[in-house]
Amino acid sequence: MKLVRTGAVDRIEVVEVERPVPGPADALVRIRACGICGTDATFLHMGGTPIDAAGNPLGDGRLRSLPLGHEPAGEVVEVGAEVTDLKVGDHVVVNPQGAPSGIIGCGGALGGMSEYLLIQDAVAGKSVAVLPDSVPFGVAALNEPMAVSRHCVNRSEAGPGDKVIVFGAGPIGLGAVIWLKLRGVQHVAVADVIASRLETALAVGADAVIDSSREDVPARLLELHGTGRNALGQPRPGTDIYIDAAGAAVVVNTALRTGKWGAKLVMVAVHSKPAPIDIGAMLRSEMTIVASQGYPTEIFEVTPEIAEHAERFAKLISHRIPFDTVERAFELTLTPGAAEKVVVTFD
Structure with a gap:
């Protein structure tokens, strides 16, 4: 063979x-x-x-x-x-x-x-x-990459009332969008720099997309998710959960600097090299940072739903x-x- x-x-x-x-x-x-x-x-x-x-x-x-x-x-x-x-x-x-x-x-x-x-x-x-x-x-x-996405969403603990931004509209990020919407999450936005990826994000169920190469991401999130406050009372987008499926330091720093009090950042992307991040910004939001690696339990948890929603997943x-x-x-x-x-x- x-x-x-x-x-x-x-x-x-x-x-x-x-x-x-x-x-x-x-x-x-x-x-x-x-x-x-x-x-x-x-x-x-x-x-x-x-x-x-x-x-x-x-x-x-x-x-x-x-x-x-x-x-x-x-x-x-x-x-x-x-x-x-x-x-x-x-x-x-x-x-x-x-x-x-x-x-x-x-x-x-x-x-x-x-x-x-x-x-x-x-x-x-x-x-x-x-x-x-x-x-x-x-x-x-x-099945395998969607298990990775499912673990990320499981780690986020996102619920129906949450407002989420997914950075990176590759297969893992788009898989996260599908799982978030299937569990009834209120609003899911997607940020990327490639127009075709953003089109796919809308096709699989994203509520809004942001072209981060030309749009002000925090400003757009204020429009989409309303206004919250950080630990110092400063106005911030009402986004509850940030998902890094892009693997770029700018994504992490955007989340840290933009996060409202009690927001959460879930990191599922692989960062290929160390990069400076703004730890002080994390203090101002009391942001929780959660890592997501692989699929400890999700590898076959996803299989029945992939079968049920095969046409939706085929768009990836x-x-x-x-x-x-x-x-x-x-x-x-x-x-x-x-x-x-x-x-x-x-x-």
Whole structure:
């Protein structure tokens, strides 16, 4: 079978490897779609990973070629004799963190950007989740990033009466918008600098958008969310929750300087390098800063709702690229502004 792994810096390799043979407790999934995300791009920029499949540092500047793909969806084609809750033909999404050999596509021995994926110790609800056959595989492949978004929203503790601003209209930010609106949050605004992303934000349910490249974000938030006060009594937007899905220091500082008393900042984006932030501004609002990493419990919490709202989630996919031109899929991902969410499809 064919498998995609890291090659030279910013390049992938498509290699032929043996098709896995499932053991008694395993299952084999034929991959039908697999998304590409910023983590894949990070590994490509590095040219591999400095750890072995067990998570141990290689040392001496060495890098290991890494099987890619941690957003797979597919169809069960074989099950081991001990597997009782899965059957051939089931459509499934995968928990990348459920493999004993390491996180699938993120340092482990297995990668989901391949024609077949071995599911070790296959258990429905733990390593995979079954979803209705009616859900397109491309949409099913959004399960993992939407779990990231769901954890962010869970960490925000947003309720129906809250007013929220999401900075960054990439897949994670837009996923947060969908989850916020599905839980009945009163008003969700989205800020970004790319017009097409803002259009998508409105399409998936945002109440308002802000082009932060040309609009005054605090002024717009005052218009949208009304007036609140910080701890010193100074007027501030009535925004309750700020979500950083952009990964830029200016977003953090905007939230800190704009926040009313008791506002909350949830940080789900990866910041690639340290940057100065205005701690004094945090004191003036008594802002709570919450970090959101991964999906401790959400990986299959999201699956039924993705199935129920498949058409809405499908709007997040900007490009569907066949596996036989997978190099093009990664080129799009590595080119700033060329694509929003790329999903590779397998015939």
